[in-house]
Amino acid sequence: MRTADELTGLFRTQGLRVTPQRQAIFRLLHGNDRHPTVDSLYDAARTEMPTISLKTVYQTVHDLEALGQVTLLDLGTGSVRVDPNVESDHQHLVCTSCGLVRDVPLTEVPSLPARYRREFRTDAVEVIFRGVCDQCGPRPSKSPTNQ
Amino acid sequence: MRTADELTGLFRTQGLRVTPQRQAIFRLLHGNDRHPTVDSLYDAARTEMPTISLKTVYQTVHDLEALGQVTLLDLGTGSVRVDPNVESDHQHLVCTSCGLVRDVPLTEVPSLPARYRREFRTDAVEVIFRGVCDQCGPRPSKSPTNQ
DNA sequence: CTTGCTAACGACAATTGTTGTTGATAGCAT
DNA sequence: ATGCTATCAACAACAATTGTCGTTAGCAAG
Numbered sequence: 001m002r003t004a005d006e007l008t009g010l011f012r013t014q015g016l017r018v019t020p021q022r023q024a025i026f027r028l029l030h031g032n033d034r035h036p037t038v039d040s041l042y043d044a045a046r047t048e049m050p051t052i053s054l055k056t057v058y059q060t061v062h063d064l065e066a067l068g069q070v071t072l073l074d075l076g077t078g079s080v081r082v083d084p085n086v087e088s089d090h091q092h093l094v095c096t097s098c099g100l101v102r103d104v105p106l107t108e109v110p111s112l113p114a115r116y117r118r119e120f121r122t123d124a125v126e127v128i129f130r131g132v133c134d135q136c137g138p139r140p141s142k143s144p145t146n147q
Numbered sequence: 148m149r150t151a152d153e154l155t156g157l158f159r160t161q162g163l164r165v166t167p168q169r170q171a172i173f174r175l176l177h178g179n180d181r182h183p184t185v186d187s188l189y190d191a192a193r194t195e196m197p198t199i200s201l202k203t204v205y206q207t208v209h210d211l212e213a214l215g216q217v218t219l220l221d222l223g224t225g226s227v228r229v230d231p232n233v234e235s236d237h238q239h240l241v242c243t244s245c246g247l248v249r250d251v252p253l254t255e256v257p258s259l260p261a262r263y264r265r266e267f268r269t270d271a272v273e274v275i276f277r278g279v280c281d282q283c284g285p286r287p288s289k290s291p292t293n294q
Numbered sequence: 295c296t297t298g299c300t301a302a303c304g305a306c307a308a309t310t311g312t313t314g315t316t317g318a319t320a321g322c323a324t
Numbered sequence: 325a326t327g328c329t330a331t332c333a334a335c336a337a338c339a340a341t342t343g344t345c346g347t348t349a350g351c352a353a354g
Contacts, residue, residue, distance in 0.1 A: 012323095015330085016330075017322070019330090053333050054311095074221070078310080116249075116276075118281075119281045120280050120281065120284075122240075123243070127273070129269045129273075133267050162300095164300090164350045166350070198304070200303075200304045202306095206302075227340085
């Protein structure tokens with residue numbers, strides 16, 4: 001994702017205004033590869049700006065999405081996640097235990113079988129690897145930290 | 148998915164009871180390839196059983212899932228969809244306009260790149276083709292039956 | 295066929311994630 | 325500096341799903 005300053009300029013050229021609230025969100029997202037939920041962004045923003053409202057965070061990430069600066073992902077974890085990585089094409093890995101999401105660059109994704117192409121125009125192919133990360137999963141040996 | 152009668156037997160061996168409500172849901176799902184939402188199942192069930200409650204439908208599809216007789220899909224369409232096809236491995240195609248979901252058998256799905264496998268155990272790989280079906284999409288020519 | 299345990303029922307309230315409304319405030323182009 | 329209006333915070337509304345609870349009825353065993 002672009003820097004907070006670049007986004008400020010971009011927003012202004014689009015007739016959008018850049019408030020302290022939005023700058024805080026820009027900063028929280030820049031270089032963030034944790035795929036935060038809107039709610040976790042909200043929590044983070046509140047530490048430096050206690051009166052910011054959840055609605056403002058939603059509105060800002062939607063604006064960012066409309067400008068192609070983030071992707072909003074629904075990975076079946078119950079809430080939307082913000083993915084600031086729009087530069088490089090990638091897929092996702094999701095831990096079904098802790099909710100961790102990580103980018104996975106794939107050199108090749110499947111294509112829709114030919115006989116479906118007449119009746120369906122594919123705009124995007126999404127691949128999700130579901131499983132357990134090493135923080136959650138039963139390590140092959142040692143420390144039976146089961147949970 | 149198995150027939151309503153087979154499911155009745157299976158439920159009983161598990162100590163679950165089979166009520167008229169559940170049988171109605173079994174019947175509505177058998178041979179159904181439309182990936183209904185819980186709500187549409189609820190509507191369908193109410194036509195023959197006006198007092199059935201939404202909670203009962205939720206409970207029954209969750210029981211079916213626990214017994215491995217259906218899969219509950221979250222395809223980002225806002226609500227869960229019930230997929231009774233548990234016999235053959237397949238992926239899904241989703242129309243972003245009308246919400247249509249269709250099974251797509253894939254001969255091959257991507258695998259997680261080697262360097263991620265040390266830190267993550269993949270349980271399932273999900274592929275979603277997002278796009279527009281021919282009912283919704285701009286037909287190349289003729290009948291502008293838009294919307 | 296009766297009996298009894300308890301799973302499942304319907305009705306309704308509660309929760310969670312997200313969006314709509316509104317009047318006041320403040321960003322920023324001129 | 326000024327004014328238009330986008331954005332704000334607060335709050336209500338919404339949709340999908342789950343929890344609670346007192347009552348009913350499935351069904352296994354006798």
